[in-house]
Amino acid sequence: MQELADLVMPLSIGIIMFGIGLELRFKDFRRVFFYPKSVIIGLASQIILLPLTALVLVYFWPIDPVYKVGIMLIAACPGGTASNLVAKVLKGRVPLSITLTAFNSFLILFTIPFVVTLSFDLFAQESQQVDLGFWETMKEILLTVVFPVLGGIAVSEMVSDKTRESFHKPLNYILPGIMLLAFIIVVFFDNSNQDIRYLENAHLLIPLIILNILTMLIGFFTAQKLKLKHKTAYTIAIEMGLQNSVLALYISNELLSNDKLSLIAILYSSFSLLSTFGIALFLKQYGTKTATEN
Template identity: 30%
Template sequence: MDSALVTIGLPIALALIMFGLGLDLTPTDFRRVGKHPKAVLVALGVQLAILPAICFGLVLLFDLPPLLGIGMMLLAASPGGTTANLFSHIFRGDVALNITLTAINSIIAIATLPLITSLAIGYYDRSDDVSMPFGEVVKVFALILIPVGIGMLVRDRAPSFAARMDRPVRIASAVILAILVLAILLDQRDNILDYLGDVGVVAAIFCATSLVVGYLIPKAFGITASQAIASSFEIGVHNATLAIFVAVEILDSVEISVPAAVYSIIMFIFAALWGMFISRRVGATREGVTA
C-alpha cells in the first residue's frame, strides 16, 4: 500500500472521525450513564463479550486463514463507529445513547482491542511475525482521543460552528474511508477474489448477526425500542477505519485489514436495510398500541 496513504490518509481519517464525535459530545453524555445504566451496560456487554464470541465462532466455522481470522477478531474488538449515530438518527434510535456508547467504548477499547487481538494472534500461533504491542496501541488511542477533546472544546466554545461542521465532517470521514477501502482492495487485487471468497460470507453473516443481536438482547432486558435501535447500530456499525489503522500501522499487515475493508462496504448496505425494517416494525407496533 502507498506509504503516503498509510502515514497521512489513515491518521487524517481517524482524526476527522474522532473530531466529529467530539462535536457531538458534552460532559452530560458521560453523566447519562448514571441515569440510564441498564441500557449502557447491556449494550457494552453485548459488544465486549458476546460479539467477539460470535465472531470467533464464525472464524472457526468457516476455517478462515490465520491473517484473515485475526483481522475479523480485530474488527470485532473495534468500538462502534460514528456512522452509527447517523443511522440511529435516521431510523428513530436514541442518538444520545449512541454518542455515550461510542465515547465509552472507544476508551474501554484501549484495553480490550489489544487483548482480543493478541488472543487471536496467539490462537493462530503467529506471534513471531505479527505482534500487538500494548504500548503502541495506547499511543494510538491517545492520538485518537485528542481530536475528541478538541471537538468537545469547539462545541463548548462555538456551538453554532460545531453544528455547521457536523455534516461536512461526517461526509469527509465517509469519503476518506471509501478511499482507504478502495486502496486496500487495489493493493490486494491479485488476491482479492480469494479473500472475498474466504471472508465475504463471514463478514456478511457477522454484520447481520451483530445488528440483530444488538437489538434483540437489549429488548429482552426490557430496554425501550429507541434505545434498542441505538444499541443495534452501535454494535453492528464498527469503526472500520480504526481496525484498518491498527492492522496496517501496528500489525504491519494489509491482509489483516481486508476483513475491515470488506465489512465497511457490507455494513452500510445491511444497516440501511435493517434500519428500514426495524423502524417500520416499531412504527407498526406503536400504531397497534395506539389503536
C-alpha cells in the same frame, strides 16, 4: 495522495462530531449517566457478545486460520465514530452512541490485546502480542471525538433554542455528505485499499456479512429482552454493526505487519456502513417496540 487520505479521515471525523454536538446539550447526557443500564448493556454487548459471536462463526467457517484471526480482530474493534452519525441520521439515542464510543476507546486498550493473542493461539498456532499505546489512543479519541463534541455542545449551549433548531435540517445533509466524501477519498486514494479484488475474496465477504447482520440482531434482541426501549435497542444494534475498521487496519499494518489481516479490515469497511444503516433502518421501522423505560 496517501497524505490526502491520512489528513481527510481524522479531519472529517472531527467535523462530523462537532456537527453532532451542535444538536446536543449537556443535559442530554444526564439520563445516560443517571440511568446507566443502557450503557452497561451496550458495552457488554460490544465487548463480550460481539467477540463470542465472531468466535463461534469463524471456529466452524472453512477459511485460512489467519483470516479467522482477522475476523476476530474486527470483532475486537467496536465503536467507530461512523456509528454516531448513523445514530443521528436514524434518530437513535445519540448521547448513548457517543458515550459507548468514548468508553470503548478506553476498554479496547485491554480487550484487543487479549482477543488477538487468544485468536492467534487458537487458530494460527502461534502467539503474537499486540500493544496499543495508551496515550496515542487516548489522544486520537480526544482529538477526533471528545473535544469536537464538547465544542459543538458548548456552541449549542450558547445559542437560542430557535437557532439550535435551525441547525437540524442542513446538518442532516452536510454531515452524511462529509462522511461520504471521506469514504470515497479513503477507498480510492488510500494505498492500503488499492488492488483489492473483491470477487476473488467473496469467500471472505460472506462470513463478514453474516457477522455484521448476526451481531446487529443479537444486540437488538438482547437489548429488548432486557427491557430497553426500542430506540435504545436499535442504537445498540448500530454500535454492534459498525466496527472501527481504521483501527483494525492500523493494528494489522503497523503492529502485526500482516497483509492478510489488513485485507479483512478493508473488506469489512467496504460494505459495513451501508449494510449497518440498512439493517438499523429495518429494525427501527419493523422491530418489535417495547414500552418499558430504561
